[in-house]
Amino acid sequence: MTEQAKKIPARSGPGGGGPGGGQQRVKEKPKDVRKTINRILGYFMEFRWQFIIVVLCLIVSALSSVVGIYLLKPIVNEYIVPFIGKGNPDLSGFLSMLTLMGGIYLAGVIANYLSARLMLNISTGTLRRIRIEMFTHMQTLPIKYFDTHTHGEIMSRYTNDVDTLREMISMSIPQFITSLMTVCGVFVMMLILSWRLMILVIVQIVIMLLLIRMIGGNSASFFIKQQRNLGAVNGYIEEMIEGQKVVKVFSHEPKVKADFAKLNRDLFVVASNASTFANVMMPILGNLSYIFYALTATVGGMLVIKGLMDIGTIGSFLQYTRNLTMPIVQLSQQFNTILTALAGAERIFDLIDEPSEIDNGTVVLVNARISENGEVSETQEHTGLWAWKNPQKQGADAYRQLKGDVRFEDVDFGYEPEKKVLNNVSLYAKPGQKIAFVGSTGAGKTTITNLINRFYDITDGRITFDGIDIKNIKKDDLRRSISMVLQDTHLFTGTVAENIRYGNLDASDEDIRKAAKLANADFFIRHLPQGYDTVLTADGANLSQGQRQLLAIARAAVKDPPVLILDEATSSIDTRTEALIEKGMNKLMEGRTVLVIAHRLSTVRNAKAIIVLENGEIIERGDHDFLLQEQGRYYQLYTGLFELA
Ligand SMILES: Nc1ncnc2c1ncn2[C@@H]1O[C@H](COP(=O)(O)OP(=O)(O)OP(=O)(O)O)[C@@H](O)[C@H]1O
Ligand SMILES: [Mg+2]
Missing domain, CATH: 3.40.50.300 (P-loop containing nucleotide triphosphate hydrolases)
Structure with a gap:
């Protein structure tokens, strides 16, 4: 209308194309692993003491199994071998060593229980905060956000993504820490016990890792696809429940069933591929570890015969090899789970970081009183009359009666x-x-x-x-x-x-x-x-x-x-x-x-x-x-x- 009117909004930028507009691609890999982990750790700050205790407990638990196994060596060498073939052996030393071993394992069990219990607090507490943050922030988003994101997509952040995050916090993280500690501890102990056998074990591990890569190498991508296909199946069900009447009106049941069957088949294929790792890999690795065990035992036996090693050492060394397979498999497995969960966490943080509705307005609505000469003033009472208050102006100028023009x-x-x-x-x-x-x-x-x-x-x-x-x-x-x-x-x-x-x-x-x-x-x-x-x-x-x-x-x-x-x-x-x-x-x-x-x-x-x-x-x-x-x-x-x- 007026020249001035035309000029003012020119600065305001396009109303239609705010940030966050445009298509949203499903993210598969986390963009910035370190940043996301830091952010999750940020949530842990609230529970930092509990988390420190958890980490300590996990260390105790890993150490207890490492040290417990090491005790086999002195037990065999000092309390069994010297008494072989002797009458009236003195078992008191043997028994006190056994008690010590039992005590160490008990400490491990208690530490394990404590860490699991505390981790439960941390994970549920963290997710409670994340959910509240997501929902609270969602209330501040502009309508545009809901125009450009489907309900299913937003919902899946509250369900799928939160769920994988929960799994990661409550299970993968503690397992990851334990596995890592165990592997490190076992390596150190093996090195102390016998570097010769250690070399053999390293060769075996390399073979195992190559095998994991060969069979399970793709499972990471299948695991991510499985999440996505699961989302598609859920989304389809949701839509069909909402559109049930329309489906019936047009007798589309067979078509709907066929579509669903197709989605389900895709999920089946991807899910079975993703499960290959756990279901096929584990037995293979299990059997392989027996072969390796036998091999190590044979080589170790030969070393003992040659006098390069004592019986106690080979006893605990072999026990260590038994304890190495699981953590290594778990480490490689958890790596995938953690990556998927981090991708989910990023989707959650995307929602939390989505820019809120911009509001630069300063004029507010206040209860008003109007004097006989028409002057508007503010009051705390509920008068039924309202006025706009412009805080940038002074006195009576600041108020304007709310009329509805x-x-x-x-x-x-x-x-x-x-x-x-x-x-x-x-x-x-x-x-x-x-x-x-x-x-x-x-x-x-x-x-x-x-x-x-x-x-x-x-x-x-x-x-x-x-x-x-x-x-x-x-x-x-x-x-x-x-x-x-x-x-x-x-x-x-x-x-x-x-x-x-x-x-x-x-x-x-x-x-x-x-x-x-x-x-x-x-x-x-x-x-x-x-x-x-x-x-x-x-x-x-x-x-x-x-x-x-x-x-x-x-x-x-x-x-x-x-x-x-x-x-x-x-x-x-x-x-x-x-x-x-x-x-x-x-x-x-x-x-x-x-x-x-x-x-x-x-x-x-x-x-x-x-x-x-x-x-x-x-x-x-x-x-x-x-x-x-x-x-x-x-x-x-x-x-x-x-x-x-
Ligand atoms: N959320 C949206 N995002 C993008 N385009 C939209 C959106 N809502 C409406 N439109 C488009 O804006 C135009 C005007 O839509 P609007 O809803 O104002 O029509 P209407 O006059 O209210 O129609 P009706 O009588 O059917 O309610 C239409 O061409 C429509 O495609
Ligand atoms: Mg309309």
Whole structure:
């Protein structure tokens, strides 16, 4: 409209293409392992003492098995071999060594129990915090985020990703530490016992690792694919549950079954490949370790015969080789699990790091008192009057009464930067006026209402509320001053009264009843089995579409705002009820600005102004009689519908 108006928003950047837009590819490998691990460790800080104890316990547990085995050497060499063939051996030393060994193993068991118990605390505590952070942050995300991510994708972060993370924290990490400690300890002890046999063992380990690579090398990628296919299967089930009726209407059951079978088969293939490692690898490695054991025993025996080694040494050395296979297999296995879990953790952190809705607004809504000479001042009491407070201004200047004047000045907008949906839209609704939007499907009616409460930010132009650019109003306060009945009603699990109270948490039972009467919902609610206390399930599945809309209107009415936006609010309601609602609403609408979108022209006929939209542009405006006289698009719509009716 004005030059100035055009200039201001030019700085604001494209409304449609915020960060995080565009396609989101499923990530398979963690991008930055160290950063992610550090971040997870950051969560452990809260439990740092417990975690330190866990690590100590794990060290004790690994050491106990290493030291316990080492004791075999002195036991054999000093308390068994010297007594072979002798009568009346002195067993006291032998018994005290056995007691020592038992004590060491017992310490290992206790340390193990303690670490598992503490790790449980740490993992559940960490996940509790992560879940809370995810959910809390999700509430701050712009609508755009939900436009560009499917529900299944967001859900899988709360389920799959959190679950693999839990597994990693509670199982893989402690196992990894134990395995690593054991392998290191065993190596050191082997080296102390016999470097000759050690060389043999190293050769064996290299063979084993090569084998693991050969058979299980691909299992990592299959493991990741398995996660993804599992997500696809779950997503399909979810979608089919939601679309059950449509499936039945078009007799698509065989097709759906076939599609599901295909997804399931893919999962089967990938899952069985992924399991190869655990199911095939383990027995092979198990058998191999017996062969290696025999080989080491033979070589060791020869060394003993040649006098290069004593019997005690070979005894504990062989025991060490038995204890080496498992940790090595586990280490290579846990490596994959940890990588997958880290990839999941990154998806979780992506959600937590997703930029929140930007809100630079400073103007807030306050309770107001208006003096006789019209001066607005702030008060703590609930006066029923509200004012915008601009903290940058002083004294009376800082306040402006909330009236509900909405204006669009040359507004351009597109959900995506390259596709304009609204073009040069200018309109105004003065306090107390009812403005109706009509136009064909996809013309941009809902879009206009989405812009008023800043679900999306405009590309160009200006929207003002009581003369204040809505960009300068704090989003929360802006939305508090507008009540909206959305095109698709959503009801929450809870009673009817609770669902209406959603509009205003302070509403008394009396207020709720009044709002329901206004919306003409009181009658049907009273006929529900438990009246206002009837529990609604799954988005109000136990109500009719029209009844759901009536509840949505009651919910908007109980909020008692200066601006009311009704998007197709009465589309599923019969004409007689609609007329009754309108009567009630007229009472509600007194002194309120109402923007209404309706396909039924009887609803819009008594509007102060009717705005006809086509392809995101206003092509006609005026009241009903004027537009009929003009014989333009409104006339066509009106007479066309008339014939249909
Ligand atoms: N979330 C979205 N992301 C991208 N494009 C969108 C989105 N919502 C709507 N659109 C596009 O914007 C245009 C206007 O949509 P809008 O919902 O405003 O239409 P409408 O006039 O309310 O139609 P209807 O009468 O069917 O409700 C359409 O072309 C639509 O494809
Ligand atoms: Mg719409």
